[in-house]
Amino acid sequence: MAMQDKSWRDGALQLSTLPLLVIFAAFFVIPLGMTALLSFQGTQYYRLVWTWDLDIWRDVFGQWHYWRIMWRTLVMALVCTALTTVLAVPIAYAMINRLSKWSHHITLLMVFAFLTDAVLKTFGWVLFLDRSGVLNGMLAGLGFGPGAVDVLFSPTATMIGMVYNLLPYTIFTTALSMARIDRDLVLASYDAGATRLRTFFEVTLPLARPGILAGAVLVFVLALGVFLEPKVMGGGTSPMAAELIRQSFETRVNWPLGAALTIVLIVIGALVLAAAGGLAAIRMRRSKA
Amino acid sequence: MPSPIIEATGIQKYYGDYRALTDISLSVANGEFLALVGPSGCGKTSLLKILAGFEDLSGGSLTIDGRDMAGVPASARPTRMVFQKLALFPHKTVAENIGFPLKLAKRPAAEIDAAVRHMIELMRLKESYLTRFPHELSGGEQQRVALARSMVSQPPVLLLDEPMSALDAKLKKSLQAELKHLHRHVGTSFVHVTHDLEEAMMLADRICVMRAGQIVQLGAPAEIYYRPADAFVAGFIGDTNLLPARLTPEGAGLRFDCDALDCAAPMLAPGQLAPGLEQGGEALLMIRPEMLRLLAPGETAEATIEGEVAEFFIRGASIQYRVAPSGGGAEIVMDLPGTSVLPAQAGDAVRLGLTLSDIFAVRP
Numbered sequence: 001m002a003m004q005d006k007s008w009r010d011g012a013l014q015l016s017t018l019p020l021l022v023i024f025a026a027f028f029v030i031p032l033g034m035t036a037l038l039s040f041q042g043t044q045y046y047r048l049v050w051t052w053d054l055d056i057w058r059d060v061f062g063q064w065h066y067w068r069i070m071w072r073t074l075v076m077a078l079v080c081t082a083l084t085t086v087l088a089v090p091i092a093y094a095m096i097n098r099l100s101k102w103s104h105h106i107t108l109l110m111v112f113a114f115l116t117d118a119v120l121k122t123f124g125w126v127l128f129l130d131r132s133g134v135l136n137g138m139l140a141g142l143g144f145g146p147g148a149v150d151v152l153f154s155p156t157a158t159m160i161g162m163v164y165n166l167l168p169y170t171i172f173t174t175a176l177s178m179a180r181i182d183r184d185l186v187l188a189s190y191d192a193g194a195t196r197l198r199t200f201f202e203v204t205l206p207l208a209r210p211g212i213l214a215g216a217v218l219v220f221v222l223a224l225g226v227f228l229e230p231k232v233m234g235g236g237t238s239p240m241a242a243e244l245i246r247q248s249f250e251t252r253v254n255w256p257l258g259a260a261l262t263i264v265l266i267v268i269g270a271l272v273l274a275a276a277g278g279l280a281a282i283r284m285r286r287s288k289a
Numbered sequence: 290m291p292s293p294i295i296e297a298t299g300i301q302k303y304y305g306d307y308r309a310l311t312d313i314s315l316s317v318a319n320g321e322f323l324a325l326v327g328p329s330g331c332g333k334t335s336l337l338k339i340l341a342g343f344e345d346l347s348g349g350s351l352t353i354d355g356r357d358m359a360g361v362p363a364s365a366r367p368t369r370m371v372f373q374k375l376a377l378f379p380h381k382t383v384a385e386n387i388g389f390p391l392k393l394a395k396r397p398a399a400e401i402d403a404a405v406r407h408m409i410e411l412m413r414l415k416e417s418y419l420t421r422f423p424h425e426l427s428g429g430e431q432q433r434v435a436l437a438r439s440m441v442s443q444p445p446v447l448l449l450d451e452p453m454s455a456l457d458a459k460l461k462k463s464l465q466a467e468l469k470h471l472h473r474h475v476g477t478s479f480v481h482v483t484h485d486l487e488e489a490m491m492l493a494d495r496i497c498v499m500r501a502g503q504i505v506q507l508g509a510p511a512e513i514y515y516r517p518a519d520a521f522v523a524g525f526i527g528d529t530n531l532l533p534a535r536l537t538p539e540g541a542g543l544r545f546d547c548d549a550l551d552c553a554a555p556m557l558a559p560g561q562l563a564p565g566l567e568q569g570g571e572a573l574l575m576i577r578p579e580m581l582r583l584l585a586p587g588e589t590a591e592a593t594i595e596g597e598v599a600e601f602f603i604r605g606a607s608i609q610y611r612v613a614p615s616g617g618g619a620e621i622v623m624d625l626p627g628t629s630v631l632p633a634q635a636g637d638a639v640r641l642g643l644t645l646s647d648i649f650a651v652r653p
Contacts, residue, residue, distance in 0.1 A: 187343055188376035190363040192390040192438070202389075206380045 153235025161229035170215030177211025301348030324489035590642025
């Protein structure tokens with residue numbers, strides 16, 4: 001199964017990858033290194049001071065406030081990943097199999113929604129969910145009391161916004177994976193005596209796993225970094241890591257603190273992905289989709 | 290006569306306005322090996338999918354194993370399919386693939402394991418393959434796994450959709466022999482779709498030749514080969530000589546006028562005519578290449594053709610000659626048994642002979 005790939009020994013090939021290597025180094029590795037270095041400095045009167053000490057790190061690990069926000073960010077990102085995956089799988093399945101006639105139209109609508117600026121969409125949700133907004137207006141018309149739905153400016157509202165904005169990633173990757181499944185495999189499953197539901201769990205879901213996992217990874221990474229939804233829909237009552245980092249840099253002008261918090265967030269994300277990747281590798285060690 | 294396992298009556302299939310199948314009626318006896326043969330687009334695969342339950346009927350009725358199949362989904366039918374591209378589950382091991390139908394039938398694990406091992410043995414696969422994945426096997430081995438999966442639950446009917454079309458010639462031959470052996474061993478009814486009439490003649494008890502959504506001829510291999518229903522069936526296999534002729538009734542038989550043949554008493558018996566030629570008329574005389582022989586100087590035959598050897602091909606067991614008749618017309622194909630000494634060279638003037646009873650007349 002392992003490919004005998006010797007291309008990494010090819011000198012010309014190495015040379016041709018050099019520009020990409022330079023770009024990666026210049027725009028990814030170096031800034032990351034600088035961020036790491038920055039976290040060992042201090043500030044005085046809104047100015048950066050080159051102190052080379054661990055004061056900031058002591059601060060970051062010592063304050064309950066930071067722990068809480070990091071923990072909340074991690075939980076929100078995991079819940080968001082779980083929700084988008086659970087929602088995206090049936091949506092993608094329906095798009096590819098049951099509504100295949102309209103799948104182009106659905107895709108087009110989704111792309112439109114996806115490309116519309118997130119700020120607009122998020123404020124749209126605020127108008128929709130507001131105590132005197134569209135949803136409550138409609139519910140009042142149906143005989144419910146005023147402000148029947150009161151979720152705005154809560155973590156629930158933040159989650160609604162996050163799931164809404166990130167759902168297309170998982171739908172797209174999952175639908176792509178499902179569209180690639182050979183129709184004969186599904187027929188073979190029916191032929192062997194499986195119902196549609198059984199076929200979904202025996203054939204479709206396992207074969208769509210690469211797409212589902214890719215979508216989950218994308219959503220998780222993006223969910224760790226959301227700042228719009230907690231601010232606009234959560235009302236700033238339960239900030240997440242990205243908002244904290246923004247405040248450190250902009251409002252408090254404490255760059256070393258912002259840098260340290262950034263590093264913490266990256267490490268959390270990397271650890272979770274490594275753990276998930278390890279789990280997936282164990283399950284897929286021998287099978288190849 | 291054994292009772293029929295499949296009984297199809299007046300089956301119609303439309304795709305929009307396109308008529309894929311027109312009034313197909315056919316019955317398959319219990320334990321029979323039936324081949325569906327025809328060029329691509331003739332409807333043979335559509336018919337197989339209808340039997341499997343992947344396609345609905347547009348008209349007619351279908352009974353399999355004594356049950357009316359109207360509204361019965363593929364998952365509840367007493368048929369199993371071997372797919373053209375095999376359709377082995379790539380994420381399941383060989384054992385899981387083979388045992389899948391039994392797992393769905395909620396059989397106990399020990400029974401599934403025993404049945405899978407039995408199939409592995411029957412298909413001459415190695416036991417070490419059980420934990421492998423399909424992509425780790427060769428094409429021929431995958432073929433056997435696919436067969437094993439469809440046979441494991443001992444279905445009354447096995448449907449085969451050209452499963453050997455992707456294999457190289459040598460592997461194909463050995464798997465054809467194994468398939469025939471398997472059919473004899475298990476006693477399941479096989480319905481085998483192929484575009485290869487030679488393969489069908491090797492394997493099947495009866496052959497159903499289809500064209501443009503209709504059955505052209507249904508019969509035993511010898512009948513299809515020696516008594517084809519029309520020129521289409523006659524020309525479907527190998528190189529066949531079809532010589533235009535005019536038939537006129539005379540006495541008990543028919544007299545034929547054929548420019549290509551020199552013949553003292555050009556008469557055909559009624560048994561040498563395809564349906565529709567009893568009253569005479571325009572016809573094609575079918576002469577299989579192996580019916581012709583090379584005449585020595587002075588030797589006589591009931592009918593002869595004079596000509597010049599245009600080309601010859603050594604094909605191992607036989608030598609094929611293509612002879613340009615001196616009277617003009619299409620080249621005559623003759624198969625002689627292979628010998629180390631060539632009976633004629635290209636450019637030689639030759640005389641071919643045949644016995645009149647070897648001729649079969651079909652409508653043009």
